[in-house]
Amino acid sequence: MTLLTHWPLAGLRLTTPRLELRLPNLDDLAALASLAAEGVHDPAVQPFTAAWTDVEPEQRARSVLQYHWSRWGEWRPEKWELNLVAVRDGTVVGTQGIGARDFSVRREVGTGSWLGRAYQRQRLGTEMRAAVLHLAFAGLGAQHAVSGAYADNAASLAVSRKLGYREDGIERHVVRSEPAVLHRLRLTAERWQRHQLVPVKVEGLTQCLPCFGLA
Structure with a gap:
């Protein structure tokens, strides 16, 4: 028996021209936590509803570890969240998540991601989302597929529009004790087919299908 026997998600690989996305091992998680400790965004803004970055670097790093572990432990075919590390030339540069509830019926996913500050503005976010x-x-x-970004998060909104998403309304939230407008975005399968900008190779998916609630 191997880990893949019990946890086939460990063998899932998504490959783009510059990146490999995979379920992180412990070394990958340590690298991702260190990346978070170095900073994810300009401290003057807060792009996340849960302000997990508004803490000291060590606490920020630990929260990354705990978040990934919690998602592993709570995984169910009816409610799952797959958080992958994005690796470029052997270096962890960020993380890309995708999740769903009752996917076998609803056929809808949501996504979220972040990159280390040293790896931003290099179009890596587009490749990660495309994967x-x-x-x-x-x-x-x-x-x-649905996504969302605050009005001042131009980079995330630009990635969504580039990949074919359309506006799907707004939500009002409180961020740092101030009102903030979240723009919801939605991508249909038909529009995705017309906006594939990045070639993607998927390996190890067949064994994982029951984990996603699919026969």
Whole structure:
């Protein structure tokens, strides 16, 4: 018996021209936590609803570890969240997540991501998102993908629009004790097919299908 026998997600690989996305091992998680400790965004802004970055570096790093471990422990086919590390030339540069509730019925996924500050503005965010969208639509048979970004998060909004998302309304939240407007975005399978900008290769998916609630 190997780890893959009990946890086939460990063998899932998404490859783009510059990145490999995979379930992190402990060394990958340590690298990702260190990346978070170095900073994820300009401290003057807060792009996340849960302000997990507004703490000291060591606490920020530990929260990354605990978040990934909690998602592993709470995984169910009816409610799952797959958080992958993005690796470029052997270096962990960020993380890309994709999740769903009752996916076998709803066929809808949501995504979220962040990159270390040293790796931003290099179009890596587009490749990361394109990779999990390929997994969702081509691999799992999704019909919709949703995302969201605050009005001042121009980079995230630009990635969504580039990949074919359309506006899907707004939500009002409180961020740092101030009102903030979140723009919801939605991508259909049809529009995804017309906006595939990045070639993606998927390995190890067949064994994982029951984990996603698919036969």
